[in-house]
Amino acid sequence: MMCTTCGCGDGEVTIEGRDHSHNLQHHEHHHSNGLDSMADPVHRQVTGISRARMVKVEQDILTLNNAYAGDNRRYFAQHGDFAVNLVSSPGSGKTTLLTETILALPRLINTAVIEGDQQTSRDAERIRDTGVPTLQINTGKGCHLDAHMISHAIEHLGLTDDTLCFIENVGNLVCPAAFDLGEAHKVAILSVTEGEDKPLKYPDMFHAADVMLLNKIDLLPYVDFDVDRCVEYARRVNPDIQVFEVSATRGEGLGDWLAWLQRGLQKTIAGKPSTAAGLTWNDNELETDMVAGAAEVNARGGERP
């Protein structure tokens, strides 16, 4: 059945192998901003034939996606969830990198994975073996994840607070570049068995990413891949891109990547409104101060310290 609020549910997208249902009242929970203002509950009577006229629209085509992305981003911020969107070509070693990263992270860190593939739940099963909550989205013929799928995933997954949330996008260096999911960062993974000129061939993706992860560096002796040139190409399309060189299977270079993830998570947790209010309360140990603390957070507009 097609959902009349957002038009979802009429495609081939499945979550955990099933059509996603709407009995969870997902439209009532965290997507509110933007979408409500666009809703048009009053279906006006359309009056007969009129002459051709021009109508101004001036709307971004991605308005709806971006509204969902905005809602997701607010949700992540409020719950202290640090979301990273992993993008790459098929075969870059994304899933292995993900499982090795999860296994190498300290046990204390909450981790969750939203796994996007066109078909099968093989990758989700591999990730589930690491013991972290994992949700599979099959996009059918769809070549990318969109922000609406992610808002469903957040809900189906029951995403916990203070969690490092990995979103593994469909293997594709083109389309996912255009879709904001509400993540904190896009991370582009490129393996040294691919061409070093991929940042130039797929500039939109390397421009959209904040991080480039060069994977399979243990294979450098056997392939013709110039790391410095690759980094130079990436900086040509994105001067600010941060680069990590790793080997997921050998564990080489993983330390810096793990540290980056943990710093990101810590910052996100520290920035969430309830943490800020909680600290004020701990300092003063008085209920009245808790109220004052909440008021202070409100006064700051919930902004991050």
Add this chain to the structure above:
Amino acid sequence: MHEMSLCESVLQILERQARIQNFTRVTKVQLEIGVFACVEPEAMRFGFAAVTPGTVAEGARLDIIRVSGEAWCLTCNRLVPVRERIDVCPACGHELLSPTGGDELHIKNLEVA
């Protein structure tokens, strides 16, 4: 390939606008697409023709305005025109350009009945 979903988004916006702005048929859709918008105009036309039959925009003409790219040259300290993200500065040949325009993906105007 994602042009198909973009066309579905265009259609959603048209249907919403039909209710808000009170029209029953769209005869022309004017889109503004920047050169850095990750969109292939031909794929957009193909997708639009595929998603519109039986809708408010059936048979509508798609008018695509290409918006050229613009970037800030970090060496010249001024805006320069660029065709691709990886272009060098046409004035000084420097490679470090920061794109400032060309990622537009807008519906501008509609011709409706």
